[in-house]
Amino acid sequence: MSVDFVPSLGVAVSLVACGVLPMVLLALSHGPLRIAAPGNRFIFAVAITWLLWIAAIIAIAPGWVDWLTGALLLATATLAGFTLWTLVAWGFTVSMLVALCRSERRLSEEEWALAYTGGKPLAAFTRDRLGVLLKLRLAEVQGDQVVMSPRRGLLFAKATTFLRNLFGV
Amino acid sequence: MTGLLVGVACFALHAIVSLVWLRLPGSLSPVARHAASALGTYAVGVLLAAWWLGPFAYWPTAAVSGFLAVCWLFAFSAVYKSVSLRILTQLARTPGHTLSLKQITNDYVRPEFQSRIEVLLRMNCAEENEGGFAITPKGSETARKIERIRGLCGIDGNGMYGNAETTDVATTAADHNTGVCESPVS
Numbered sequence: 001m002s003v004d005f006v007p008s009l010g011v012a013v014s015l016v017a018c019g020v021l022p023m024v025l026l027a028l029s030h031g032p033l034r035i036a037a038p039g040n041r042f043i044f045a046v047a048i049t050w051l052l053w054i055a056a057i058i059a060i061a062p063g064w065v066d067w068l069t070g071a072l073l074l075a076t077a078t079l080a081g082f083t084l085w086t087l088v089a090w091g092f093t094v095s096m097l098v099a100l101c102r103s104e105r106r107l108s109e110e111e112w113a114l115a116y117t118g119g120k121p122l123a124a125f126t127r128d129r130l131g132v133l134l135k136l137r138l139a140e141v142q143g144d145q146v147v148m149s150p151r152r153g154l155l156f157a158k159a160t161t162f163l164r165n166l167f168g169v
Numbered sequence: 170m171t172g173l174l175v176g177v178a179c180f181a182l183h184a185i186v187s188l189v190w191l192r193l194p195g196s197l198s199p200v201a202r203h204a205a206s207a208l209g210t211y212a213v214g215v216l217l218a219a220w221w222l223g224p225f226a227y228w229p230t231a232a233v234s235g236f237l238a239v240c241w242l243f244a245f246s247a248v249y250k251s252v253s254l255r256i257l258t259q260l261a262r263t264p265g266h267t268l269s270l271k272q273i274t275n276d277y278v279r280p281e282f283q284s285r286i287e288v289l290l291r292m293n294c295a296e297e298n299e300g301g302f303a304i305t306p307k308g309s310e311t312a313r314k315i316e317r318i319r320g321l322c323g324i325d326g327n328g329m330y331g332n333a334e335t336t337d338v339a340t341t342a343a344d345h346n347t348g349v350c351e352s353p354v355s
Contacts, residue, residue, distance in 0.1 A: 002224040003215065011228045029323030038324050065170060065229055072232035079239045083246065088322055092252065093285045094315055095328025097294055097304075101312035106301040113282060117329065122282065126274045128329045132253040139260060146273060148257065148266035156254075157261030163248045164258075168192045 010062030014070030017053040018077035024048050025081070038089040046078055171218075171225040176233025179214030183207050183238055191245075203245065207238040252281055 007015060025045040028035050035041040053074055057067060087094060099116040100107060107115060113122045130146060133139040138153040139146055148154065163169075187206040191199055211234050218225060248254060259277055260266050286302065289295040294308030304312065319325065 003219050003227045004224060005227045007228050011232075026321070029321075034323060038322075039330075041323075065173065065226075068173070069229045069232040072236040073228075076232070076236045076239050079236075079243055083239075083243060085322075088315070088318055089324045089326075090328050090330055092250070092281075092328065093288055096282075096285055097289055097308055098312050098315055098319075098328070100289075100295060100302060101304050101309055101316075106298075106303045108301045109283070109286070112286070112302055116282075122278060123270055123274045125282075125329065126256075126270060126278045129252045129278070130256065130270075130273075131330055133257055138257055141270075144270050145267050146256075146260065146270060148260040150266070153257060153266070154261060157257050160248050160254045160258050161261070163244055166188070167245050167248060168188070169245075169249050 008062060008066050010057060010060050010066035010070050011073070013056045013060060014053065014073045017049055017056070017070075017074050020052065021045060021049045021074075021077055021081055025085075038085070042082065042085050046081075049078075050074065170229075171222060172227065172229030173233050175214060175218040175222070175225060176230040176235075177237070178218070179211045179230065179234040180237035180241070182214055183210040183234075184241060186210055187241070199245070199249065200242070203238075203242050207234075207242075211238075252278065255281065 025042065027033055028041050028045055035044055053070070057070060062070070096112070096116050100112060103111075103115045113125075114120070117124050130139065130141070133146075133153075134141065136152075136156075137149055138156050139148045141147075148157065183206050186209070187203055190202045190206055195202075197205070211231075214234070215227070215230060218230070256273055256277055259273070260268055286295070289308065290297060292307075293305055294311055295302050296305050297303075
């Protein structure tokens with residue numbers, strides 16, 4: 001029984017790139033390089049890291065297995081980083097807890113909602129989350145009505161329903 | 170090549186185990202079940218492959234298995250928690266695929282807000298009495314940790330997409346700095 005744990009040069013470079021991603025993200029979060037919008041900041045950090053990795057991989061020119069292994073390692077780090085980043089920046093429950101903590105007093109449900117949305121009605125939160133659907137062109141707003149896009153929206157809705165059933169949600 | 174195939178096999182085992190486990194009752198959270206299943210099936214898969222197949226490279230196995238497991242968790246998290254996707258599926262079920270903003274807020278967003286309150290109460294991060302909801306010591310500690318992480322990441326705002334995209338940390342941190350739940354960015 002034997003497993004070769006020693007990474008090849010291509011894999012080692014990819015593992016280093018996985019560690020570079022959070023460092024680039026932190027570098028873009030403070031100081032002169034700072035990008036204000038968290039979403040754009042993450043995209044820039046990912047782009048820089050992947051470009052560095054591609055340059056290194058071209059220079060090393062590993063075999064296809066090492067190339068694929070490295071790409072999958074960095075893709076895993078990117079997806080995991082994105083999940084954590086969205087949780088910290090836009091997590092619903094997390095942000096509600098922070099809003100309650102910042103208020104420093106007892107709040108009714110309505111007051112808690114106002115504290116969370118920054119003084120706006122809960123409808124503002126609805127519009128905020130609808131922004132994702134609008135950006136992806138899954139739905140559109142017509143007056144005060146929200147209308148699902150007939151093709152793309154339905155396709156995503158069906159995929160979501162399929163996954164919900166698959167996972168037993 | 171063997172390593173890549175072993176990785177795919179490890180993930181297939183994880184997919185089966187997690188799909189069964191997610192349907193069973195228990196106190197362990199769904200995400201913890203995903204993680205335990207991924208790690209457990211990966212360890213079993215690598216040991217069995219090393220025993221049956223002989224020498225193979227570890228890193229291709231780890232890369233394939235890890236990538237597929239993260240995609241699996243990503244898909245689960247999206248349909249389990251996403252408010253946006255919940256609204257989309259409600260739109261798909263409605264005749265004409267149309268809902269008013271008010272209806273979405275009252276029928277889907279408000280209940281979602283209430284369900285998150287339930288989660289925080291269950292986690293003992295918040296408490297409720299006649300006077301309303303208040304933070305508990307555990308909740309306060311957790312919120313402080315979150316604020317520290319947000320400060321490290323240069324993130325402020327209230328967690329709304331629009332707000333987080335446009336808020337400048339340096340200018341708003343002082344507004345939120347309230348002592349008990351102190352923002353580290355100031």
